[in-house]
Amino acid sequence: MSSTDDYEPLHGADHAPGDEPARGREVAEGVLGYLIGLALAILLTAVSFFIAGTFLVWRPSIPIALVVLAIAQIGVHLVFFLHITTGPDNVNNVLALAFGVLIVFLILVGSLWIMYNLNQNMGPMTM
Amino acid sequence: MTAFQAGAGYGDDRPEEGRRRAEALFDRADPASKRIIVGYGFWIFLLSDIVMFSAFFATYAVLVNETAGGPSGKDLFNLHNVAIETACLLLSSFTCGLAAIGSRAHNSLMYYGGMAATCVLGLGFLSIEIHEFAGMVGQGAGPTRSAFLSAFFTLVGCHGLHVTLGILWLLTMVAQVFAKGYRADILRRVLCFALFWHTLDIIWVAIFTVVYLLGAGA
Secondary structure, eight states, X not given: OOGGGGGSOSSTTOOOTTOSOOOHHHHHHXXXXXHHHXXXXXXXHHHHHHHHHOSSSOGGGHHHHHHHHHHXXXXXXXXXXXXXXXXXXXXXXXXXXXXXXXXXXXHHHHHHHHHHHHHHHSOOOOO | OOHHHHXXXXXXXXXXXXXXXXXXXXXXXXXXXXHHHHHHHHXXXXXHHHHHHHHHHHHHHHHTTOOXXXXXXXXXXXXXXXXXXXXHHHXXXXXXXXXXXXXXXXXXXXXXXXXXXXXXXXXXXXXXXXXXXXXXXXXXXXXXXXXXXXXXXXXXXXXXXXXXXXXXXXXXXXXXHHHHXXXXXXHHHHHHHHHHHHHHHHHHHHHIIIIIIHHHXX
């Protein structure tokens, strides 16, 4: 009949590979993974907000510390929430991520570098 | 000849053995499931979205000191509000993950509960952000005031727009599961929505660090 019939299982156990419903243990493991990710993310966020306003550390080091904490938290999100792993069915995802990181790096560093140079080489503006 | 035909000689009594040998012979396992392929394709889109945001971040970083005599981030940003916004998005990422697991387990309490919590937290985030934007425009610090504020409203506003679209998508997925059940094709859309929502949280991590924490304090 219509193509939507393909998705209606004839009986409960008829699922395409990878589409089987998750069972009790998988659910528990999944929830545990998200709980670990949430705990790590909260920890890193709390440290970021604390460090931004504190005078307990050497002030000029704070921007670098904040950037490092943010990159660490992005890593936690990628692993525990987006499930970018080292597994064999994840190789394509990791390669795509590596290419994305390269482009982001080029755009950020290239823009800042070029604009900094232009600012340096521009004569003083007299108005 | 496929890998499965190559293993046919082992008969019906030991199909697993035949399959294992055939896979070793052809050096490949089963084709990836549709779920993995859809996730990969959507991941490519998300990365292109991240590349777009990186251009906005670069623009903001270049223009952050061009305040044209107007207010700077230090005068405008309220880190208390930003902390609440961050908590909303982080918790919504968690509840969104629970909803995704619930959808795979066909567990309605987990799916609808997780999606409802995600929706409420997302709306909470948006209301704080809209309140913040309205307050800034009200005190004459709108996007037309300086290059710094143009870049700020473009970057943070674009993220807010993504959250708005995400909430519309969330409601669509709730309606589709409600109307059509936990069908394999619908569950793949739920997977894509969850990936989208988690990516918004990643971009917010960069925003609260680069824009708010670096702008207000250090």
